[in-house]
Amino acid sequence: xxxxxxxxxxxxxxxxxxxxxxxxxxxxxxxxxxxxxxxxxxxxxxxxxxxxxxxxxxxxxxxxxxxxxxxxxxxxxxxxxxxxxxxxxxxxxxxxxxxxxxxxxxxxxxxxxxxxxxxxxxxxxxxxxxxxxxxxxxxxxxxxxxxxxxxxxxxxxxxxxxxxxxxxxxxxxxxxxxxxxxxxxxxxxxxxxxxxxxxxxxxxxxxxxxxxxxxxxxxxxxxxxxxxxxxxxxxxxxxxxxxxxxxxxxxxxxxxxxxxxxxxxxxxxxxxxxxxxxxxxxxxxxxxxxxxxxxxxxxxxxxxxxxxxxxxxxxxxxxxxxxxxxxxxxxxxxxxxxxxxxxxxxxxxxxxxxxxxxxxxxxxxxxxxxxxxxxxxxxxxxxxxxxxxxxxxxxxxxxxxxxxxxxxxxxxxxxxxxxxxxxxxxxxxxxxxxxxxxxxxxxxxxxxxxxxxxxxxxxxxxxxxxxxxx
Amino acid sequence: xxxxxxxxxxxxxxxxxxxxxxxxxxxxxxxxxxxxxxxxxxxxxxxxxxxxxxxxxxxxxxxxxxxxxxxxxxxxxxxxxxxxxxxxxxxxxxxxxxxxxxxxxxxxxxxxxxxxxxxxxxxxxxxxxxxxxxxxxxxxxxxxxxxxxxxxxxxxxxxxxxxxxxxxxxxxxxxxxxxxxxxxxxxxxxxxxxxxxxxxxxxxxxxxxxxxxxxxxxxxxxxxxxxxxxxxxxxxxxxxxxxxxxxxxxxxxxxxxxxxxxxxxxxxxxxxxxxxxxxxxxxxxxxxxxxxxxxxxxxxxxxxxxxxxxxxxxxxxxxxxxxxxxxxxxxxxxxxxxxxxxxxxxxxxxxxxxxxxxxxxxxxxxxxxxxxxxxxxxxxxxxxxxxxxxxxxxxxxxxx
Numbered sequence: 001x002x003x004x005x006x007x008x009x010x011x012x013x014x015x016x017x018x019x020x021x022x023x024x025x026x027x028x029x030x031x032x033x034x035x036x037x038x039x040x041x042x043x044x045x046x047x048x049x050x051x052x053x054x055x056x057x058x059x060x061x062x063x064x065x066x067x068x069x070x071x072x073x074x075x076x077x078x079x080x081x082x083x084x085x086x087x088x089x090x091x092x093x094x095x096x097x098x099x100x101x102x103x104x105x106x107x108x109x110x111x112x113x114x115x116x117x118x119x120x121x122x123x124x125x126x127x128x129x130x131x132x133x134x135x136x137x138x139x140x141x142x143x144x145x146x147x148x149x150x151x152x153x154x155x156x157x158x159x160x161x162x163x164x165x166x167x168x169x170x171x172x173x174x175x176x177x178x179x180x181x182x183x184x185x186x187x188x189x190x191x192x193x194x195x196x197x198x199x200x201x202x203x204x205x206x207x208x209x210x211x212x213x214x215x216x217x218x219x220x221x222x223x224x225x226x227x228x229x230x231x232x233x234x235x236x237x238x239x240x241x242x243x244x245x246x247x248x249x250x251x252x253x254x255x256x257x258x259x260x261x262x263x264x265x266x267x268x269x270x271x272x273x274x275x276x277x278x279x280x281x282x283x284x285x286x287x288x289x290x291x292x293x294x295x296x297x298x299x300x301x302x303x304x305x306x307x308x309x310x311x312x313x314x315x316x317x318x319x320x321x322x323x324x325x326x327x328x329x330x331x332x333x334x335x336x337x338x339x340x341x342x343x344x345x346x347x348x349x350x351x352x353x354x355x356x357x358x359x360x361x362x363x364x365x366x367x368x369x370x371x372x373x374x375x376x377x378x379x380x381x382x383x384x385x386x387x388x389x390x391x392x393x394x395x396x397x398x399x400x401x402x403x404x405x406x407x408x409x410x411x412x413x414x415x416x417x418x419x420x421x422x423x424x425x426x427x428x429x430x431x432x433x434x435x436x437x438x439x440x441x442x443x444x445x446x447x448x449x450x451x452x453x454x455x456x457x458x459x460x461x462x463x464x465x466x467x468x469x470x
Numbered sequence: 471x472x473x474x475x476x477x478x479x480x481x482x483x484x485x486x487x488x489x490x491x492x493x494x495x496x497x498x499x500x501x502x503x504x505x506x507x508x509x510x511x512x513x514x515x516x517x518x519x520x521x522x523x524x525x526x527x528x529x530x531x532x533x534x535x536x537x538x539x540x541x542x543x544x545x546x547x548x549x550x551x552x553x554x555x556x557x558x559x560x561x562x563x564x565x566x567x568x569x570x571x572x573x574x575x576x577x578x579x580x581x582x583x584x585x586x587x588x589x590x591x592x593x594x595x596x597x598x599x600x601x602x603x604x605x606x607x608x609x610x611x612x613x614x615x616x617x618x619x620x621x622x623x624x625x626x627x628x629x630x631x632x633x634x635x636x637x638x639x640x641x642x643x644x645x646x647x648x649x650x651x652x653x654x655x656x657x658x659x660x661x662x663x664x665x666x667x668x669x670x671x672x673x674x675x676x677x678x679x680x681x682x683x684x685x686x687x688x689x690x691x692x693x694x695x696x697x698x699x700x701x702x703x704x705x706x707x708x709x710x711x712x713x714x715x716x717x718x719x720x721x722x723x724x725x726x727x728x729x730x731x732x733x734x735x736x737x738x739x740x741x742x743x744x745x746x747x748x749x750x751x752x753x754x755x756x757x758x759x760x761x762x763x764x765x766x767x768x769x770x771x772x773x774x775x776x777x778x779x780x781x782x783x784x785x786x787x788x789x790x791x792x793x794x795x796x797x798x799x800x801x802x803x804x805x806x807x808x809x810x811x812x813x814x815x816x817x818x819x820x821x822x823x824x825x826x827x828x829x830x831x832x833x834x835x836x837x838x839x840x841x842x843x844x845x846x847x848x849x850x851x852x853x854x855x856x857x858x859x860x861x862x863x864x865x866x867x868x869x870x
Contacts, residue, residue: 022503026526029517030510033486048501075509076488094502114502116492122801139544140488329487329546338482
């Protein structure tokens with residue numbers, strides 16, 4: 001350990017006490033992994049602060065000693081955001097885990113970053129409310145992590161991603177300043193929107209210590225409509241027509257046969273033999289009008305497929321929702337061996353472009369000769385390619401080529417290389433490619449300049465988001 | 471498969487998604503120091519095996535695991551971090567890495583020498599003085615669990631005031647003079663002892679009323695060796711379990727009635743794994759009850775035992791309670807059940823306490839009347855007199 005690093009760790013221990021600063025190898029090792037396939041460097045220390053003041057103290061010390069800092073909450077990042085490429089300090093926000101206030105008349109909840117999303121929704125359900133962003137990892141993932149990646153999820157077709165649901169936050173900056181962005185109000189016309197800037201910044205600008213989140217009443221009644229298809233074009237056409245008919249689904253998901261097979265048991269549905277794709281649409285309505293809504297949607301489904309299931313039983317709907325949410329996990333059973341990894345892609349295109357983009361992506365998968373299954377959020381055009389990667393140098397190269405090929409399809413269709421998982425270190429090359437293709441690399445330069453304002457010594461999450469070509 | 475291959479066979483499957491951490495009780499109780507959480511344990515095990523010769527202190531991470539198996543019930547890859555901890559304890563005990571825990575060492579020696587973790591085999595039979603049992607090839611095996619609780623509670627009351635390093639030092643000293651462990655007979659919570667003895671008597675009474683005939687081995691009943699298994703002393707456990715089995719065989723035992731979930735799980739699932747010829751039927755006492763019950767005028771909540779609901783052992787206790795009362799389960803129930811923290815009581819009392827306080831609050835949110843179905847759960851959750859063991863609640867509900 002370098003002298004300055006050692007001095008910084010000593011200062012951290014004297015500032016916060018040895019119980020809150022972990023330094024032994026066995027305590028540090030677990031923080032070298034998150035849900036991505038990437039392994040981080042062993043940190044020199046892991047900090048377990050309990051409040052914003054302690055985080056300010058930690059950051060001031062690290063900033064003074066120019067020590068790299070990575071922010072982490074539940075460590076569920078799929079892109080390596082919550083591990084460090086450098087032997088620095090990791091700050092865990094998991095001990096800031098209180099729901100501070102729920103206000104149903106002004107419709108907001110105030111949370112600390114370590115609150116898990118399912119826990120928040122469990123509390124809100126008591127008031128008949130919910131917080132809409134629902135990444136598949138919501139059992140484990142937190143408010144802090146979902147803010148930092150602008151997480152989406154199944155309900156984004158109706159409610160959008162996390163950025164639509166944050167009114168304001170408290171943020172600790174690298175020099176120890178604690179700032180407030182936004183307020184408790186639904187509207188605010190007050191200069192630059194720093195709240196929006198913080199969302200999706202993946203811990204590169206500051207540490208969120210409190211968030212004011214919008215909340216929504218639970219839908220009164222819902223139904224799930226599922227259709228089976230031979231081709232992706234018909235899936236796309238069904239979706240286009242549903243949306244054009246003025247129906248905004250709560251959830252609109254598609255999956256290919258590989259994905260269907262992995263969750264077939266969990267869904268408990270009769271799947272016609274010809275099926276290559278499945279479309280799942282949730283609609284909602286006041287109770288007395290639900291049947292009318294179901295009929296409108298079912299009639300559109302019927303124009304493109306003969307097999308349509310309507311499910312209104314809440315328990316069955318929950319089972320199918322859970323099966324779909326667990327699709328990525330279920331694919332693990334399809335691995336050829338334990339060393340094979342599943343790397344999940346996250347491109348997005350305008351929803352009307354989805355069928356065309358899917359056809360091209362399927363061709364990429366075939367041409368590259370890599371095993372992959374496809375599912376995603378058709379309502380918002382988000383396609384997840386689940387790539388089975390052999391954990392070898394060659395396997396990694398093949399995976400990276402397929403990721404890049406798929407990214408280029410998304411870019412061509414006016415889309416983006418990452419919809420809801422963030423960039424981390426895994427996708428920074430793809431992000432660079434996106435701006436290169438758009439002839440707008442200067443956008444990345446502006447982002448870097450903004451980072452410099454917040455973090456002039458570049459201590460926060462160094463190596464994340466920005467790719468530096470040779 | 472050798473021990474290392476067994477561990478790697480599980481850790482290789484882990485994708486580090488962190489779902490297990492959302493249900494692991496010890497993580498929150500240790501301020502989110504990940505080494506005390508399910509995912510951290512799997513990552514640490516994997517790292518330790520891939521870097522042999524490291525100087526890491528592995529013990530506390532794996533010894534603090536409650537073996538509740540909440541982790542595997544939410545794991546998308548089917549990884550059981552509880553089993554990883556069990557195997558890693560065996561790895562540590564084998565001397566491959568890390569330091570052995572002096573308290574665990576003491577308990578191990580006491581079990582081997584005195585057939586009881588605290589050297590209290592004789593005391594463990596005192597509850598049954600005066601009760602007449604049948605001559606039968608069916609026997610009730612208490613596992614000494616109800617009987618040990620008053621002693622662990624009293625010992626932990628003292629431990630609260632002593633630094634952990636000193637406690638470990640005392641444990642090492644007693645280990646070197648093992649008869650001293652028997653002094654623990656002077657340290658017990660008198661009220662709890664009376665209550666636990668009463669629970670056992672109630673269980674016997676209900677079984678008899680149900681027409682079940684059975685015997686009791688009295689002061690010959692050996693402790694079944696659970697701590698040897700839980701603490702990773704597998705060689706010692708194998709030899710010890712064989713000794714217990716031979717005793718049961720000599721006595722012509724064909725059927726065992728268990729009264730606590732830990733002993734039940736051990737005899738039902740672990741013994742046959744290590745003693746292939748173990749052909750003794752094991753049945754949980756609640757499954758033998760054949761009684762008519764009155765309706766309880768109120769609601770209750772239930773602390774389900776991890777060794778039944780999360781370890782996939784079926785039993786009728788919850789059904790019986792549902793037939794008697796308006797049951798309001800805690801949000802975390804069934805396959806998402808939360809452990810009471812009890813298994814950490816001896817080695818990590820502070821962690822056990824935090825977990826039990828949290829679980830107690832979750833249960834109380836649903837009903838003032840909490841029913842436990844395991845002496846460990848009772849001991850850890852009985853913060854007021856509205857917490858009752860299944861046996862004491864149900865015996866009052868029998869229709870006369």
